[in-house]
Amino acid sequence: SNFSIQLKKHFRSYPEMIGFSSKYFYGDSLQVMKIRGKPIEDVIEFDAINHDGLFDQRNVNALEARRIVDRITELLDSDPSPSVGLITPHTEQQAFLARLVNDHPRSEEFYDKLRMKIMTFDTCQGEEREVIFYSLVATSEKDRLAYVFPSKISRDQTAEVDHNLRLQRLNVGLSRGQEKIGFAHSKQLEQYSSAL
Numbered sequence: 001s002n003f004s005i006q007l008k009k010h011f012r013s014y015p016e017m018i019g020f021s022s023k024y025f026y027g028d029s030l031q032v033m034k035i036r037g038k039p040i041e042d043v044i045e046f047d048a049i050n051h052d053g054l055f056d057q058r059n060v061n062a063l064e065a066r067r068i069v070d071r072i073t074e075l076l077d078s079d080p081s082p083s084v085g086l087i088t089p090h091t092e093q094q095a096f097l098a099r100l101v102n103d104h105p106r107s108e109e110f111y112d113k114l115r116m117k118i119m120t121f122d123t124c125q126g127e128e129r130e131v132i133f134y135s136l137v138a139t140s141e142k143d144r145l146a147y148v149f150p151s152k153i154s155r156d157q158t159a160e161v162d163h164n165l166r167l168q169r170l171n172v173g174l175s176r177g178q179e180k181i182g183f184a185h186s187k188q189l190e191q192y193s194s195a196l
Contacts, residue, residue, distance in 0.1 A: 085129035121173035
């Protein structure tokens with residue numbers, strides 16, 4: 001290209017939340033303007049789910065979805081209530097989460113009070129919320145994330161034709177949070193089949 005432009009300053013989130021994007025997309029050059037004044041545990045949370053190995057349908061993890069709905073229900077009673085986003089790699093999980101939320105007795109409050117939006121890594125561009133929950137779906141028995149995310153971060157280590165698209169998907173999805181990100185995961189983090 002004859003011209004390129006990149007962000008220099010980042011105002012949305014804390015350094016730990018935007019660290020991935022800064023390192024792999026901006027050469028560690030992002031200047032994060034938001035200072036974290038609370039414990040890291042209040043900013044990045046990993047919620048391990050003991051999965052039972054049973055599957056209702058393809059690319060759906062009902063246990064993760066129910067845990068996340070429980071978590072957002074707790075946030076309804078916060079004062080003030082934060083805005084909330086749910087992000088998952090699979091459209092089937094997105095639809096399952098939407099059904100759970102819509103069938104919930106406090107469904108209207110989720111959308112009105114929390115400004116909740118349920119997205120995939122492909123549909124969250126341009127969105128941001130104070131709290132983002134991720135449902136990663138994969139389990140030890142079934143992990144299809146290698147079809148969604150790059151197998152390796154470095155272009156030199158992979159032969160994927162769509163490597164840049166997969167990497168951009170990670171960048172966009174992991175940079176939507178403002179105050180907190182929480183990952184519901186059903187397998188050990190180091191065991192995922194992709195660069196995630």
